[in-house]
């Protein structure tokens with residue numbers, strides 16, 4: 001089974017942010033991701049991470065004014081300077097947290113608009129260069145239109161084309177299974193086709209974004225398929241627990257149970 005990272009923006013939210021690290025470690029996680037660390041000084045977040053003995057896998061660049069509905073800056077031509085400053089901020093935190101990956105959110109902009117596309121490509125080139133110099137990888141993630149209406153990057157094919165076009169060794173795809181299923185379905189074939197571009201995977205049930213194993217997909221077979229494909233990265237648990245976080249962790253026990261995972265491995269993945 002893949003290695004799972006707890007998403008501390010959605011899990012363990014019963015506690016204040018800095019206490020979620022210890023809770024995730026106590027629940028058996030070895031790594032974490034979350035949306036944003038910027039409400040806390042980097043050294044405080046790093047201290048919580050280290051005290052819990054966890055690894056930081058991923059977080060996002062500053063997205064603009066989240067509370068006012070902004071969802072990233074990369075495709076907003078008029079925010080190009082702010083985007084560049086946000087890259088520097090994120091890299092400072094990434095150094096403090098030793099985080100290997102950063103997600104650059106595109107923002108709300110019409111998908112086909114030439115000015116937004118040009119700004120997005122410029123922004124990604126700049127951020128991937130800076131990430132590369134710092135020994136990190138930049139990620140882009142298609143997000144479904146139901147959860148984030150108007151989000152610029154709402155198509156996995158377009159994300160793959162952009163990564164291909166930029167051809168940057170430090171630019172990869174964040175393949176969120178939840179968004180993939182809502183946008184296109186065909187999850188296993190999508191994983192297979194896009195595997196060379198994938199830097200990170202995230203999981204949640206569809207449609208309610210709860211624990212794996214509680215929705216319309218067989219998430220355990222998808223995890224087995226990731227193994228069959230040779231995916232060696234992390235799988236972020238970006239789901240909203242249906243109840244208390246700890247009460248919903250039975251799926252993780254099942255995913256890590258050799259009996260169950262052997263059964264899932266015995267299933268023949270379609271590739």
Ligand SMILES: O=C(O)C(=O)[C@@H](O)CO
Pocket residue numbers: 035060103105141143176179202238
């Ligand atoms: O919403 C998601 O899915 C994410 O992975 C976030 O980083 C962006 O909102």
Ligand SMILES: [Mg+2]
Pocket residue numbers: 141176202238
């Ligand atoms: Mg995601």
